[in-house]
Amino acid sequence: MSALRRPTLPLGERPPLLQMQAVDKVFGGTVVALKDMNLVVNQGDFISLLGPSGCGKSTALRIISDLLHPTRGKVIWEGDHGIGDLGVVFQEPTLMPWATVAQNVWLPYRLRGKTYNTVKDEVLEALRLVGLENFLNAYPRELSGGMKMRVSIARAMVTNPRLILMDEPFAALDEITRHKLNNDLLRLKDKIGCTVIFVTHSVFESVFLSDRIVVMAARPGRVLQELRVDAPYPRGEEFRTSAEYAAHTRAASGALKEAMGELA
Amino acid sequence: MTIAENRPLPVAEALDEDEARRARARRVEGIAKWALPVVMMVLAIAGWAWVVAANDIPHYILPGPGRVWTSLVEDWGMLLDAAYLTGWITLLALLLAVVGGAGLAILFNQSKMLELSFYPYAVILQVTPVVSIAPLIFIYVDSKIAGMLLCAWIVAFFPVLSSTTLGLNSVDHNLRDLFRIYGASRWQKLRYLQLPSALPYFLGGLKIAGGLSLIGAVVAELVAGTGGIGSGLAFRIQEAGYRLNIARMFAALSLVAAMGVFIFAALSIFSHLLLRKWHESALKREG
Numbered sequence: 312m313s314a315l316r317r318p319t320l321p322l323g324e325r326p327p328l329l330q331m332q333a334v335d336k337v338f339g340g341t342v343v344a345l346k347d348m349n350l351v352v353n354q355g356d357f358i359s360l361l362g363p364s365g366c367g368k369s370t371a372l373r374i375i376s377d378l379l380h381p382t383r384g385k386v387i388w389e390g391d392h393g394i395g396d397l398g399v400v401f402q403e404p405t406l407m408p409w410a411t412v413a414q415n416v417w418l419p420y421r422l423r424g425k426t427y428n429t430v431k432d433e434v435l436e437a438l439r440l441v442g443l444e445n446f447l448n449a450y451p452r453e454l455s456g457g458m459k460m461r462v463s464i465a466r467a468m469v470t471n472p473r474l475i476l477m478d479e480p481f482a483a484l485d486e487i488t489r490h491k492l493n494n495d496l497l498r499l500k501d502k503i504g505c506t507v508i509f510v511t512h513s514v515f516e517s518v519f520l521s522d523r524i525v526v527m528a529a530r531p532g533r534v535l536q537e538l539r540v541d542a543p544y545p546r547g548e549e550f551r552t553s554a555e556y557a558a559h560t561r562a563a564s565g566a567l568k569e570a571m572g573e574l575a
Numbered sequence: 576m577t578i579a580e581n582r583p584l585p586v587a588e589a590l591d592e593d594e595a596r597r598a599r600a601r602r603v604e605g606i607a608k609w610a611l612p613v614v615m616m617v618l619a620i621a622g623w624a625w626v627v628a629a630n631d632i633p634h635y636i637l638p639g640p641g642r643v644w645t646s647l648v649e650d651w652g653m654l655l656d657a658a659y660l661t662g663w664i665t666l667l668a669l670l671l672a673v674v675g676g677a678g679l680a681i682l683f684n685q686s687k688m689l690e691l692s693f694y695p696y697a698v699i700l701q702v703t704p705v706v707s708i709a710p711l712i713f714i715y716v717d718s719k720i721a722g723m724l725l726c727a728w729i730v731a732f733f734p735v736l737s738s739t740t741l742g743l744n745s746v747d748h749n750l751r752d753l754f755r756i757y758g759a760s761r762w763q764k765l766r767y768l769q770l771p772s773a774l775p776y777f778l779g780g781l782k783i784a785g786g787l788s789l790i791g792a793v794v795a796e797l798v799a800g801t802g803g804i805g806s807g808l809a810f811r812i813q814e815a816g817y818r819l820n821i822a823r824m825f826a827a828l829s830l831v832a833a834m835g836v837f838i839f840a841a842l843s844i845f846s847h848l849l850l851r852k853w854h855e856s857a858l859k860r861e862g
């Protein structure tokens with residue numbers, strides 16, 4: 312897994328990974344969840360989708376992961392694209408309660424017909440990256456909320472995917488755990504060099520994590536504007552307390568307010 | 576977040592007041608759980624003996640506990656044979672109910688068309704009282720044993736079918752999406768996701784089916800009314816009733832009850848063993 316690290320190029324020099332082209336999604340003929348969404352995702356991007364409830368963030372992720380078909384428009388991947396290229400993390404840890412931590416992380420490989428022994432090293436490595444290498448045989452109910460989420464992240468990363476989709480993964484966690492997982496997520500992303508699309512309601516989280524913030528508005532769900540956070544990685548506590556961070560959060564808050572205003 | 580969270584603490588720590596109270600309550604409850612039912616039983620038997628003795632009730636109306644015990648000892652050979660037969664019918668019927676109920680649930684789950692075609696008939700079979708179907712069964716089925724099995728199966732399979740069906744459909748929707756994203760085949764989804772999700776539901780249905788298969792076996796015996804080879808406990812009860820041997824009726828009845836309790840306890844332990852590692856129902860929380 313670690314052998315396949317891809318270097319992350321500076322913003323603006325990254326080759327494209329996939330594009331959403333003029334995607335519309337209409338539910339039941341009346342609910343316009345997405346209207347003319349265009350998004351170019353480049354290799355190594357950390358994109359946050361930020362917007363009020365119901366603006367189609369989850370719908371966009373579900374379309375990218377091929378769980379939903381767009382009503383109009385399409386999603387185009389650059390080059391070959393297989394099952395192992397995608398990892399997902401949901402708002403809940405979504406672990407199989409009857410399986411141990413190791414078995415849960417093994418799942419993506421298991422579904423491709425790989426026995427545990429052939430991918431043991433990858434499973435161990437993924438769990439080591441999230442700091443749970445001592446919990447291989449624990450069951451999910453023995454873990455705290457934050458630890459479960461780490462297992463979920465390890466499972467998403469274990470196949471070394473090109474793209475990881477995360478739908479409000481830390482929304483249910485307490486502030487301290489969330490900060491810690493935010494730090495760890497950046498470290499992990501840098502280590503395996505993947506691309507991340509991250510859905511959140513939190514301006515702070517989106518500024519801290521991402522280099523591109525895509526602000527969306529509801530009714531119909533659409534992209535309103537995109538902000539760039541060009542602060543260099545690695546980012547840590549000093550970034551969280553910097554003037555630069557404050558300026559970016561102000562800009563993002565303004566954009567979000569505008570997006571919410573459209574609702575009224 | 577520390578790695579040590581959720582690991583048991585070292586033992587030597589002093590108990591705080593809360594813990595001590597809880598430990599005491601747990602100890603008392605542990606003893607009471609066994610002692611109270613035993614005490615109640617002894618009291619009930621003593622009361623029964625007293626009522627019979629004080630009112631001089633003749634034994635062909637209500638025998639005292641002593642007489643029932645004597646009958647149990649004296650007729651032990653015959654009662655044991657009868658219990659053996661009833662027990663076998665019950666267990667076989669339960670086994671068939673599990674195979675049939677869970678098998679049908681999986682088939683229905685895999686094919687909507689099959690479900691739409693046959694589920695209503697499973698319901699009809701379930702809601703029609705078995706006592707009213709049994710006489711028909713014994714007209715068409717020659718073998719008494721097979722007829723009894725069929726009766727017991729008819730009552731027992733439905734809880735397994737309906738609870739397993741519910742379980743197979745109760746998969747976490749995010750996990751279902753995850754399996755789709757990872758390109759799981761239908762078989763993989765069934766094997767790794769639906770069957771484990773359904774297990775607690777299935778075990779709940781199994782516990783009900785255990786009791787019902789005994790009821791089914793008893794009803795079948797009463798309807799079949801055989802003597803000779805095919806005489807189970809229910810038949811012995813009926814037969815003793817005709818002879819006004821009330822003590823033996825009680826003795827046989829107590830064996831039926833014991834059998835029911837045994838089946839329930841065995842299935843509860845079985846279910847606990849399968850679920851204890853991961854399921855909430857098998858989890859003991861403090862406080």
Ligand SMILES: Nc1ncnc2c1ncn2[C@@H]1O[C@H](COP(=O)(O)OP(=O)(O)OP(=O)(O)O)[C@@H](O)[C@H]1O
Nearest residue numbers: 338339342344363364365366367368369370371532
């Ligand atoms: N399967 C569905 N059927 C019908 N309508 C749907 C479906 N899924 C989503 N919608 C509607 O589409 C719109 C966008 O939903 P979506 O879940 O993508 O929003 P979201 O931005 O993720 O919201 P939240 O922040 O609350 O998660 C909403 O109005 C929602 O009610």
Ligand SMILES: [Mg+2]
Nearest residue numbers: 368369370478
């Ligand atoms: Mg959502």
